[in-house]
Amino acid sequence: xxxxxxIREKNGAGxxxxxxxxxxxxxxxxxxxxxxxxxxxxxxxxxxxxSYIKYIRVKLDTPASDKISNIVAYTxxxxxxxxxxxxxxxxxxxxxxxAEETSIASYTSAFTYTSGSPLTIGxxxxxxxxxxxxxxxxVLTVDSTVQPGILSSETMTIAYDEI
Numbered sequence: 001x002x003x004x005x006x007i008r009e010k011n012g013a014g015x016x017x018x019x020x021x022x023x024x025x026x027x028x029x030x031x032x033x034x035x036x037x038x039x040x041x042x043x044x045x046x047x048x049x050x051s052y053i054k055y056i057r058v059k060l061d062t063p064a065s066d067k068i069s070n071i072v073a074y075t076x077x078x079x080x081x082x083x084x085x086x087x088x089x090x091x092x093x094x095x096x097x098x099a100e101e102t103s104i105a106s107y108t109s110a111f112t113y114t115s116g117s118p119l120t121i122g123x124x125x126x127x128x129x130x131x132x133x134x135x136x137x138x139v140l141t142v143d144s145t146v147q148p149g150i151l152s153s154e155t156m157t158i159a160y161d162e163i
Contacts, residue, residue, distance in 0.1 A: 004062035010055040027051040027140035069124030077114040084146040
């Protein structure tokens with residue numbers, strides 16, 4: 001049987017999961033998975049505005065007769081946004097209630113990860129249902145040099161091998 005895999009955003013103290021498999025993640029100044037214009041990122045008068053941390057986790061929803069392994073995340077490497085806006089990633093093994101980040105010193109630009117050099121989220125192999133691999137933590141930053149307005153969308157890919 002082919003595995004059913006979901007990509008889920010986790011929010012709140014209870015780690016509430018929202019399916020984002022074919023959906024949109026909205027970076028904002030609030031801890032929720034709602035894609036709306038409430039709590040927008042703002043261009044600060046000075047310094048940097050940090051989004052709330054977005055936790056993404058892969059869930060094996062239907063048990064696989066085969067296993068999945070090599071869970072990775074990447075972009076096309078071509079950031080469409082202006083200088084002063086960045087998306088940064090890192091992985092972690094544990095979840096904490098998301099908060100507005102205050103530094104991205106321990107993160108790496110998402111646009112350095114491409115299909116040829118992706119970020120590994122989980123090695124596997126995995127065959128049991130439930131969350132698998134590490135959490136992908138993401139933060140969007142906007143600095144004071146950015147012109148106000150709505151950013152164009154970017155595509156993130158999460159891929160895995162079925163073995």
